[in-house]
Amino acid sequence: MAVSQHPIMGTSLASLDVITAFIRKVNPSFNPEIARQFLTVGAKYGVRGDAAVAQSIHETNWFRFGGDVKPEQNNFAGIGATGGVPGNSFPTIKDGVTAQIQHLFAYASKNSLPAGEAVVDPRFTLVTRGIAPNWEDLAGRWAVPGYDRNKYASLQAALEAGETYGHSILKLYDGMTAADQVPVPTVKPLIVIDAGHGGTDSGATGSGLLEKDLTLALALQVRDRLVNEYAANVKLTRSTDVFVALSDRANLANGWGAAYFVSIHINAGGGEGFESYVYPGTSSGVTGQKRTIVHDTVVHYLNTLGAADRGKKEADFAVLRETDMSAVLLENLFIDNATDGSLLGNSDVLTNLANAIGDGVAKAMGLNPGIQPEIPVWKTEGVDWLYEKGLLTDPAWKDKLDEPLPLWAEAVVLKRLYDLLSGDGTQ
Numbered sequence: 352m353a354v355s356q357h358p359i360m361g362t363s364l365a366s367l368d369v370i371t372a373f374i375r376k377v378n379p380s381f382n383p384e385i386a387r388q389f390l391t392v393g394a395k396y397g398v399r400g401d402a403a404v405a406q407s408i409h410e411t412n413w414f415r416f417g418g419d420v421k422p423e424q425n426n427f428a429g430i431g432a433t434g435g436v437p438g439n440s441f442p443t444i445k446d447g448v449t450a451q452i453q454h455l456f457a458y459a460s461k462n463s464l465p466a467g468e469a470v471v472d473p474r475f476t477l478v479t480r481g482i483a484p485n486w487e488d489l490a491g492r493w494a495v496p497g498y499d500r501n502k503y504a505s506l507q508a509a510l511e512a513g514e515t516y517g518h519s520i521l522k523l524y525d526g527m528t529a530a531d532q533v534p535v536p537t538v539k540p541l542i543v544i545d546a547g548h549g550g551t552d553s554g555a556t557g558s559g560l561l562e563k564d565l566t567l568a569l570a571l572q573v574r575d576r577l578v579n580e581y582a583a584n585v586k587l588t589r590s591t592d593v594f595v596a597l598s599d600r601a602n603l604a605n606g607w608g609a610a611y612f613v614s615i616h617i618n619a620g621g622g623e624g625f626e627s628y629v630y631p632g633t634s635s636g637v638t639g640q641k642r643t644i645v646h647d648t649v650v651h652y653l654n655t656l657g658a659a660d661r662g663k664k665e666a667d668f669a670v671l672r673e674t675d676m677s678a679v680l681l682e683n684l685f686i687d688n689a690t691d692g693s694l695l696g697n698s699d700v701l702t703n704l705a706n707a708i709g710d711g712v713a714k715a716m717g718l719n720p721g722i723q724p725e726i727p728v729w730k731t732e733g734v735d736w737l738y739e740k741g742l743l744t745d746p747a748w749k750d751k752l753d754e755p756l757p758l759w760a761e762a763v764v765l766k767r768l769y770d771l772l773s774g775d776g777t778q
Contacts, residue, residue: 356485357521358399359459363390365401365527373527374404378413385414385427387608388448391675394637395465396456402486403428403448403455405524409516427451428493430474439473446471458483458492466632467672490515539584540610542577542712543603545670546570546587547616550594555619557685558692562617565695567592569615569683569705576709581718586735601673607735611641612678613712614670617695618685624659625649628680630671634663638677641715645679648711652703656694658684681708742767 365373370386386404393400407414407427420426424440425447432438441447450472453464457478464470483492490497491506494516498509509515546566548554554562570587577583586607588600595603604612618626627646629638642663650660661682671678683704684691694700713720737743742764 356487357402357517358485359402359455360397360484361399363393363399363401365404370401370404370527374408374413378415381414382444385444385448388445389452391608391610392445392448392452394677395468395675396452397636398452398455398459400452401527402520402524403452405527406455406520407451408523409519428454430454430472441471454478454493458489460484465636466630486517486520487515489517489520539582539718540716541584541586541607542716543586543588543607543609543612544570544573544577545600545604545612545614546589547614549589549592552594555617555686557619557687558689558696560617560686560692560695562619562686563592565617565683565686565701566615568701569708572702572705573613573615573709573712576706577713577718580709580720581713583713583716583718597669598673600670604678605673605675606739609674609676611712611716612670612674612676613645613708614668614678614680615708616680616682618682619687620685621687622661623685623688623691624661625653625684626661626664626682628664628666628668628671628682630678631665631667633677634665638679639663641677642679644715645681645708645711648714649681649683649704649707652707653684656700658691658694683708737764740768740771742771 367383367386367390370390371381371383374381374386385407389400389404389407391400392398393403410429411420411427412418414422414427416422418432419435419437420429420432421437424437425444426432426438426441427447428451430439430450439450441450453470453472453475456462456464457472457475457480459481461481470476483489487510490510496506497516498506498514503509503512503514506515546563546569548563548566550563552563554566556562567589571590574585574587577585586603586609588603589595600614601612627642627649629642633639634642646663653660666680668680671680684695686692686695734743
């Protein structure tokens with residue numbers, strides 16, 4: 352009898368909101384940051400992060416633990432744990448999730464780790480690479496024996512009956528994705544638009560123009576295009592003429608939990624045309640696929656102006672290296688080229704270029720035009736501000752945007768604000 356096969360590698364289908372709602376039906380105190388990391392890290396490795404969450408539900412009793420492994424270990428799949436042995440511990444949620452994703456990656460793929468990634472999984476080298484490409488293949492490997500010996504005479508019999516370790520995960524996954532059919536309030540994945548340079552850093556100059564002014568003008572219009580036409584969730588690393596250090600730009604996006612980072616620049620140095628960059632080694636993965644969509648959309652517009660396509664490239668730029676999510680850097684024409692400079696000095700061209708960038712980013716993120724946001728941007732921005740200032744700390748409130756704070760929580764926020772303003776706080 353043929354056994355069904357469901358690949359470990361692939362794209363997640365369930366959103367952060369759906370995963371969180373599914374788990375909180377059983378465990379109301381579930382921390383959604385765990386699910387966010389599964390989706391983010393899973394996407395980086397090409398592993399189905401939402402299915403990996405289902406594995407953790409199975410391993411941790413809906414993240415309530417209760418066995419040998421304790422919550423503070425950030426070990427969501429029992430790595431290294433055996434009867435009476437608590438297994439490995441990881442310093443952060445991200446590290447614990449990364450270890451689990453890497454362990455699945457080792458079983459399912461023979462590829463090298465994504466560029467810039469270090470081995471976190473302590474048992475990575477113990478796995479025969481690519482030996483278990485499907486969830487059904489994990490029985491007898493990740494989990495031993497991986498089936499009920501009192502019920503079945505062999506692993507093959509349990510496989511044919513659909514009752515193995517992998518099948519238990521898939522049943523949870525089916526329940527999670529079925530929940531995706533129920534309408535729930537959603538906050539769309541965050542897109543961060545980064546206007547290069549600013550403040551004391553003017554960037555390139557030429558044609559009577561400053562790069563910092565052009566990048567800001569483009570970033571503001573890209574944001575407006577994404578918000579107004581696609582109801583996207585967008586933040587800017589800067590919205591005025593201020594200096595923001597490169598690492599701070601990446602840290603902002605990482606702290607916000609961004610899904611995509613788009614850095615906007617203007618080129619210089621005697622060339623002409625448009626080019627785009629991703630971090631070295633990422634062109635063939637999800638980051639490269641998104642970049643291709645953005646690049647081709649922008650080039651389609653610039654072709655109408657006779658501007659040159661300089662191609663899709665890779666570079667070790669700080670904002671590409673230090674961001675946790677997929678990231679692209681766009682070099683939009685040459686400020687010191689007479690022809691390109693005249694285009695950059697044309698406000699209509701800038702608007703159309705910004706619209707092309709926005710449309711490309713929307714396509715890359717799978718956004719459709721004309722759909723209004725279910726949660727207004729001003730609500731999410733206001734709540735994000737409370738977190739940024741340390742006035743709210745429990746991530747659970749991010750999923751309760753339309754619910755009132757209880758009196759005790761209001762008191763905590765007011766006290767922290769008072770301490771902050773009076774200088775008694777830590778910030």
